[in-house]
Amino acid sequence: MPTLIPTTSRTFSKLCTYVPWYNKPMSDSFIVERIQTGVRMEKRLLKVLKAFAEYKDMTLGDLLEGIVLHAFDGKTPFNPESLKRIADLKKFYGLDLDAGASHRLLEASTPRKHPVSAGKKKK
Numbered sequence: 001m002p003t004l005i006p007t008t009s010r011t012f013s014k015l016c017t018y019v020p021w022y023n024k025p026m027s028d029s030f031i032v033e034r035i036q037t038g039v040r041m042e043k044r045l046l047k048v049l050k051a052f053a054e055y056k057d058m059t060l061g062d063l064l065e066g067i068v069l070h071a072f073d074g075k076t077p078f079n080p081e082s083l084k085r086i087a088d089l090k091k092f093y094g095l096d097l098d099a100g101a102s103h104r105l106l107e108a109s110t111p112r113k114h115p116v117s118a119g120k121k122k123k
Helices: 043-055 060-072 080-093
Strands: none
Touching: 043 060, 043 080
């Protein structure tokens, strides 16, 4: 594989994909164990979160961890510029929910297929 040399501080040769690295020294880092989870979430809310994570060049998991850790400490995770971007994304994706909707969301009714009963015998 050829050695790739950066052409500017943020762009590289077309032979590779730029992958950003966190600029924190390892001494400030924490070793954690992460697990895969299947969290269900309101569709438009997830779209806004994914778009914001992409905008910040981070994973959705990293964004959610940051939001939760800030909330646990009673701090806001977003600066005014981020809040403006989130407002724009909410408008784009039609997300009209705010904190007042928390714990009041109801699942949209979906038609359910009737499961085949394992105990029934065919006649």
